[in-house]
Amino acid sequence: MEGIEIMVEKSDVLIVGAGTAGTYISWLLAKKGFSVILIEKDKREEVGKRLDVIHFETDRVQMAGIPPFKAGTPDCIEIRNVSTVITPDFKTEIKVRALQTIVRLTPFLNKTYKILESDGIKLVFSTEFKEIIFEDNKIVGLFAESGGNRQEYRARLIIDASGKPAVIRTSLPEDYGIETFELGPNDVMYVLLEYIKWKYPDKPHPATDTGYNWWLLWFGPSYDPEGAILGVGQPGSFENARNAREDFLKRANLPPYEIIKKEQGSTPYRRPPYSLVMDGFLCIGDAAAVTYPFSGHGVTATWVLCMIASDVIEKALKTKEYISREHLWEINVNYFRDQGAKFAGLFTQLSGVLNFNEKEWNYFLKKGLIYKTSEGDDIPEPNKEYEEEMSLSEILKFLFKIIGGLVRRKLSLKHMKRLLQANALAGKIKKHYEIYPENPKNFGKWVEKAELLWTQKKIAVKKLSLVKIEYH
Ligand SMILES: Cc1cc2nc3c(=O)[nH]c(=O)nc-3n(C[C@H](O)[C@H](O)[C@H](O)COP(=O)(O)OP(=O)(O)OC[C@H]3O[C@@H](n4cnc5c(N)ncnc54)[C@H](O)[C@@H]3O)c2cc1C
Numbered sequence: 001m002e003g004i005e006i007m008v009e010k011s012d013v014l015i016v017g018a019g020t021a022g023t024y025i026s027w028l029l030a031k032k033g034f035s036v037i038l039i040e041k042d043k044r045e046e047v048g049k050r051l052d053v054i055h056f057e058t059d060r061v062q063m064a065g066i067p068p069f070k071a072g073t074p075d076c077i078e079i080r081n082v083s084t085v086i087t088p089d090f091k092t093e094i095k096v097r098a099l100q101t102i103v104r105l106t107p108f109l110n111k112t113y114k115i116l117e118s119d120g121i122k123l124v125f126s127t128e129f130k131e132i133i134f135e136d137n138k139i140v141g142l143f144a145e146s147g148g149n150r151q152e153y154r155a156r157l158i159i160d161a162s163g164k165p166a167v168i169r170t171s172l173p174e175d176y177g178i179e180t181f182e183l184g185p186n187d188v189m190y191v192l193l194e195y196i197k198w199k200y201p202d203k204p205h206p207a208t209d210t211g212y213n214w215w216l217l218w219f220g221p222s223y224d225p226e227g228a229i230l231g232v233g234q235p236g237s238f239e240n241a242r243n244a245r246e247d248f249l250k251r252a253n254l255p256p257y258e259i260i261k262k263e264q265g266s267t268p269y270r271r272p273p274y275s276l277v278m279d280g281f282l283c284i285g286d287a288a289a290v291t292y293p294f295s296g297h298g299v300t301a302t303w304v305l306c307m308i309a310s311d312v313i314e315k316a317l318k319t320k321e322y323i324s325r326e327h328l329w330e331i332n333v334n335y336f337r338d339q340g341a342k343f344a345g346l347f348t349q350l351s352g353v354l355n356f357n358e359k360e361w362n363y364f365l366k367k368g369l370i371y372k373t374s375e376g377d378d379i380p381e382p383n384k385e386y387e388e389e390m391s392l393s394e395i396l397k398f399l400f401k402i403i404g405g406l407v408r409r410k411l412s413l414k415h416m417k418r419l420l421q422a423n424a425l426a427g428k429i430k431k432h433y434e435i436y437p438e439n440p441k442n443f444g445k446w447v448e449k450a451e452l453l454w455t456q457k458k459i460a461v462k463k464l465s466l467v468k469i470e471y472h
Contacts, residue, residue, distance in 0.1 A: 007151070011037040011122070012317055014142065014155035016129045016168060018047055020105075020299045021285025021306065022161030023112045024064065028310035030119045034317055037153060038121055039144055041128040044113065048105040050265055052195070053077065053222060053229060057292075058099035060300035064307070067115070075107035077223055084207055087365045088214035088358045090252070094365060100209070102221045127151065129167050132158075138322065139280035142168070157313060157323050159282045164188070164268065166287035177325060178281065179273040183289070186472040188266035189216075189233040189296045190241045195263075199256040201226040206254070214361045215248040215464070227260065233296055234469050235269055243467035250465070267296040270472075271344060271454065274447050276335065277328035282309060293347040301339070308334045329440050336436040345430030352422025354460035354471045355415050363410040367401045418458070429453050 013029055015022045018040035026036045040047055058079060061069065069076040083098040113123055126146055133141040133152070141154035160168035170180050181187075198205050208228060211218040220229040232248070234240040268289035276288050284290065284302050291298040309331045316327035336344075356364060405411035432453055437446045460471040 008141075009037060009122075009151065009153045011035040011153070011155045013037075013157045013159060013313070014039070014153050015159040015161055016040075016142075016144075017161035017163055017285070017287070018042075018109070018113070018123065018125070019161065019163055019285065020109070021163075021287075021302045022159070023109065023116060024066070024303050025159060025161065025284060025306040025310060026116055026121050027066075027112075027119060028306060029313060030116065030121045032310065032314045034314075036121045037124060037155070038116070039124045039127045039129065039153070042125065044123075044125040045106075045110070047125075048109045051105050051263060052261075053220070054103050054105045054299065055220070055297065056101045056103050057297070057300045058101045060303060061101055064300065064303040069101050069103065075104050075111055077102040077104065077221060080209060080221065082209075084210040085365065086206070086210060086212050087362045088212070089362050092362075092366050094368075098209070104223070129162065132168060132171060138324075139278075156280070156317060157282065157328075158280060159284060160287045161283075161285050163286040164266065166283060168281070169273070169283045169287055172278070172281070176278055178275055178278045178283070181273070183266075183268055183270065185236055186470070187235075187268065187270040187289070189235055189269045190238045190266050191231060191233040191264060191296070192238065192241045192245065193263040194230045195222055195224075195227060195260040196230050196257040197224060197227040197260055199258060203255045205257075206252075212248060212252075213365070214358060215244045217245060217248050224260075227257075233267070235471055236469060238264060240467055240469050244464055244469070247464040247466050267291055267298060269293075269296060271347065272340070274450060275325075275332055275443065276305070277325055277331050279324050280322070282313075282328060282331065284309065290343075293343055293350055301343075304339050305331075305335050325440060329438075333436050333438055336433045340436070341430045341433035344433045345426040348426035348429050348457055349422055351457055351460045351471060352419035352426075354462055355418050357412075357415070357463070360405075360411050360415055363405050367405070418460075422458070425453065425456055429457075 012034040013036045015026050015036065015038045018038050022038055026038045030036045069079065071078045080100045080102065081097055083096050085094040085096055086092070116123060124146070127144045129142055130145050130150070131143040132139055133143065139158055141152060142158060144151050144153060158168060160166055162168065164183055166182070169178060170182050172178060172180055174180060206219040206228070208219065208221045215232060216234060217232040220231055222229045232241050232245040234244050268286050268291050270289050272289045273283070276283055284305055286298055290302045290305055292301050312328060312330045312334070316323050319327065321327070402411065402416060406413060406416060432450055437443050462469045462471070
């Protein structure tokens with residue numbers, strides 16, 4: 001712009017988006033001594049307001065090393081160990097150990113902002129990313145806008161932590177070397193939440209933290225001990241989620257309740273881009289579609305990626321060179337060979353499980369084939385590392401139960417075949433991610449094979465009374 005001088009802000013790292021992903025990586029990098037600017041389009045007090053209560057995996061919170069939560073403080077409702085799962089015939093209750101910290105998002109973010117500021121991070125609210133700045137076809141900065149004013153930022157590394165819109169990744173040129181896909185209706189789970197209050201809290205009602213997995217519906221803990229959060233998530237549309245909830249309500253015979261408030265949103269349900277890095281660029285969080293395949297939770301899933309990334313970025317920034325994709329490549333390798341491979345496998349396995357009909361779902365849950373069940377009151381340990389490692393005796397037991405189900409016509413051969421196919425493909429996909437190329441030169445070949453594998457993943461279909469839902 002002629003005649004108008006734009007001030008340039010400079011930092012080692014510039015992060016777009018002050019949600020749970022952007023704040024966490026800023027904190028890690030600032031602690032390593034780098035200068036960090038974090039820009040956010042919303043006003044400070046409004047970030048995260050779209051969601052009130054949110055669950056963090058307690059073991060992952062500890063791994064992330066953030067200041068511990070304390071139940072009863074403004075940002076933490078409680079820390080829970082046990083959840084209940086109910087079979088679709090409402091007859092069997094299964095206790096599962098689920099280590100969940102129940103957090104209030106806005107107070108948590110506001111507490112975090114204070115910590116970031118005390119660690120020297122510059123937080124800039126009400127400032128929206130607008131345009132990437134390239135020099136020699138490489139990212140060197142960006143323009144953002146605040147109250148109608150344009151501001152130029154220059155940094156050695158730009159991190160896209162802007163959530164589902166992935167504002168930077170999706171505006172990169174197609175040939176920059178990173179996938180620019182946007183999340184379509186089949187790439188997300190549409191989630192509807194109703195904060196409810198039981199009219200007669202003493203009357204029997206679903207216990208806090210009870211899941212009805214056949215409908216992908218749950219009663220989560222709320223800030224009101226006489227209430228709950230009735231949540232449901234389905235891909236395709238909010239209509240699908242609403243119909244699934246209707247289907248459940250027709251059958252559930254719930255005692256009366258009042259709806260206090262409603263929230264809705266969507267969470268990524270697809271594979272992340274094959275590469276998370278490019279010259280001068282990294283994407284994390286929902287912008288990179290990193291979520292636990294079985295729950296759609298994204299917060300602590302991405303913190304694992306942030307921990308890996310911050311160590312690699314530290315080495316890269318110390319070189320004083322331009323931060324190229326080669327400098328950042330180890331992020332891909334370390335992430336995709338571990339959590340990325342597990343998630344890719346689980347995501348594929350889901351396409352086998354989601355095909356089951358209601359009768360089969362009952363059988364699977366009751367026989368402990370989805371959640372491990374155990375003897376007596378002993379609640380099984382959660383699968384902390386998100387992968388199913390079975391001993392030979394467990395495999396034999398599993399097969400025996402499957403054969404029993406087939407013989408007694410509790411399971412159909414067609415759906416069992418689909419499960420076994422999905423499991424076999426999941427194994428291949430996981431293994432492929434475990435050999436993610438160490439050298440970016442071999443990336444093209446690796447992607448070709450990955451594409452071939454992903455195209456074999458079949459769409460699962462669930463038929464409810466009001467709706468047929470496709471899981472892509
Ligand atoms: C209803 C619902 C319930 C959920 N429950 C859970 C749960 O219990 N546990 C869990 O782990 N996950 C849950 N999730 C998923 C979780 O919310 C996300 O995975 C997580 O918030 C992603 O964090 P993020 O920082 O990547 O993105 P976001 O939280 O979306 O943050 C991105 C930030 O970037 C900002 N931004 C966007 N565009 C720009 C721009 N142009 N310029 C500047 N800033 C910009 C946004 O304003 C936003 O503040 C839930 C999701 C939904 C919809």
